[in-house]
Amino acid sequence: MNEIIFTLNGKTVSCPFEPTRRLLDVLRQDFNLIGVKEGCGEGECGACSILLDHNVVNSCILPLGNVHGKDIMTIEGFKTTKRFKVIEQAFIEMGAVQCGFCTPGMVMSTESLLHHNPHPTDQEIKIALSGNLCRCTGYNMIIDAVKKASIVGDGLW
Amino acid sequence: MVNHGMPQTLEEALILLKNDEYQIIAGGTDLMVQHRHWAQTLPKIPKPVLFIHHVKELNYLLDTPEYLEIGATTPMDMIMSSPLVPKILQHTIEEIAAPGIRHMATLAGNIANASPAADGLCTLIALSADLVIASLDRKRMIKVEEVISGPKRNKLAKDEMIIAIRIPHQDQSMSEFYKVGGRRADAISKVSLAAVIHVHQSIITNWHLAFGAVGPRVVHDIHTDQRMIGMKIDDVKRQTDAIIAMYEPLITPIDDQRSTAVYRKQVALNLIRRVIINLH
Numbered sequence: 230m231n232e233i234i235f236t237l238n239g240k241t242v243s244c245p246f247e248p249t250r251r252l253l254d255v256l257r258q259d260f261n262l263i264g265v266k267e268g269c270g271e272g273e274c275g276a277c278s279i280l281l282d283h284n285v286v287n288s289c290i291l292p293l294g295n296v297h298g299k300d301i302m303t304i305e306g307f308k309t310t311k312r313f314k315v316i317e318q319a320f321i322e323m324g325a326v327q328c329g330f331c332t333p334g335m336v337m338s339t340e341s342l343l344h345h346n347p348h349p350t351d352q353e354i355k356i357a358l359s360g361n362l363c364r365c366t367g368y369n370m371i372i373d374a375v376k377k378a379s380i381v382g383d384g385l386w
Numbered sequence: 387m388v389n390h391g392m393p394q395t396l397e398e399a400l401i402l403l404k405n406d407e408y409q410i411i412a413g414g415t416d417l418m419v420q421h422r423h424w425a426q427t428l429p430k431i432p433k434p435v436l437f438i439h440h441v442k443e444l445n446y447l448l449d450t451p452e453y454l455e456i457g458a459t460t461p462m463d464m465i466m467s468s469p470l471v472p473k474i475l476q477h478t479i480e481e482i483a484a485p486g487i488r489h490m491a492t493l494a495g496n497i498a499n500a501s502p503a504a505d506g507l508c509t510l511i512a513l514s515a516d517l518v519i520a521s522l523d524r525k526r527m528i529k530v531e532e533v534i535s536g537p538k539r540n541k542l543a544k545d546e547m548i549i550a551i552r553i554p555h556q557d558q559s560m561s562e563f564y565k566v567g568g569r570r571a572d573a574i575s576k577v578s579l580a581a582v583i584h585v586h587q588s589i590i591t592n593w594h595l596a597f598g599a600v601g602p603r604v605v606h607d608i609h610t611d612q613r614m615i616g617m618k619i620d621d622v623k624r625q626t627d628a629i630i631a632m633y634e635p636l637i638t639p640i641d642d643q644r645s646t647a648v649y650r651k652q653v654a655l656n657l658i659r660r661v662i663i664n665l666h
């Protein structure tokens with residue numbers, strides 16, 4: 230095998246066979262998808278969250294080898310969807326964004342949650358966001374925003 | 387130089403393992419952190435890597451009359467949400483990391499990594515689970531706890547891999563997993579206790595306590611557990627202090643960056659008391 234092939238934001242892409250490379254580096258360096266952030270680099274903060282086959286994962290500890298044949302979505306790809314617009318609007322209205330560093334990851338975790346569970350309880354929202362740290366908002370506004378998105382976007386998920 | 391391997395089938399994986407020495411990666415959630423290097427550089431993994439994530443035939447849950455079998459590459463998230471899985475194991479996985487990790491991480495990785503603080507490992511030991519281990523030439527079964535030789539060391543041969551975990555069906559109506567850590571998500575246990583218990587007509591008929599992060603390996607002493615079988619719960623409650631004293635010598639924690647030995651010991655003993663208070 231000399232290439233790793235996967236779907237990235239709806240397009241088929243291929244990379245040289247370097248399967249131990251972190252997906253985070255591939256996304257940022259090779260594809261210039263810099264909405265994917267690096268915070269801790271060890272799976273604890275969620276700034277690097279992306280979707281793999283519609284499930285949120287931490288791209289900083291995801292080896293490229295595990296991505297072969299999968300469907301990867303980053304914030305850049307998700308931005309073009311209706312569901313993103315609803316989440317974006319809810320985040321703005323509820324004051325869920327301050328510096329914005331955690332936001333792409335928060336949005337991807339939100340999408341992963343709503344995809345599987347369109348009407349989550351507060352507790353389910355907290356669990357869904359439990360791997361995403363935010364140093365600014367204090368979380369309440371983010372939880373409110375997810376709740377709001379699930380109501381306003383009813384039927385989209 | 388040997389290249390990294392990305393087998394699609396179990397047979398391909400076992401052939402590669404037979405011919406060369408590899409570092410297996412399943413979800414990578416332990417290995418990628420352990421071998422982490424600078425940002426934008428490759429992790430420093432000293433051996434070629436065998437990626438088993440794509441071996442689909444190992445991604446399954448299978449219920450049989452005697453046991454539940456979980457394939458080695460089944461992600462934790464899928465195990466957690468399966469109705470086939472004992473509640474105590476579901477609760478344990480809910481306490482492991484956060485959704486992003488649980489979508490990739492595997493129980494086989496949690497076991498093979500052999501951390502004394504591994505939560506899945508702790509509960510599987512309390513559940514008397516077995517491992518199915520395979521190499522190209524043979525297949526064998528071994529108790530989960532017997533595969534662990536020390537902190538971060540397992541007894542798998544170079545050409546072997548875990549292919550499945552078997553959890554025997556058993557009566558365990560009063561089982562519970564207790565985890566004490568720094569934060570709800572993403573916290574490695576300071577102390578944990580998996581209690582697999584069944585009471586029939588006020589008499590203990592199943593009793594296994596496994597403690598995490600209080601020794602070089604998960605602590606589980608079948609002889610001590612056996613002494614509880616046949617006891618009436620009233621007697622267990624009356625003799626709480628004596629029972630705690632019986633387990634006390636097994637609990638030998640150390641100081642590290644996450645906690646102190648004194649704290650860990652006290653909490654572990656308090657958790658036994660909690661288990662006994664909750665008996666009914």
Ligand SMILES: Cc1cc2nc3c(=O)[nH]c(=O)nc-3n(C[C@H](O)[C@H](O)[C@H](O)COP(=O)(O)OP(=O)(O)OC[C@H]3O[C@@H](n4cnc5c(N)ncnc54)[C@H](O)[C@@H]3O)c2cc1C
Pocket residue numbers: 271272273290409410411412413414415416417418419438458481482483484487490491492493494495496497498499503504505506542546547548549572573574575
């Ligand atoms: C932020 C964060 C939080 C975490 N929180 C917790 C927690 O709360 N509790 C907890 O217990 N753990 C926790 N972990 C650790 C880790 O997620 C788990 O141990 C996980 O189960 C490892 O599985 P994996 O498939 O990712 O393993 P990998 O990293 O792929 O592999 C781990 C080890 O197992 C070996 N291995 C994997 N599969 C096999 C196989 N089939 N046969 C033989 N060897 C194999 C590998 O060679 C390696 O030595 C956390 C990790 C992170 C990054």
Ligand code: FES
Pocket residue numbers: 266267268269270271272273274275276277278287288289290
């Ligand atoms: S950068 Fe990936 S979890 Fe922090």
Ligand code: FES
Pocket residue numbers: 325326327328329330331332362363364365366
């Ligand atoms: S808004 Fe700044 S880290 Fe969340």
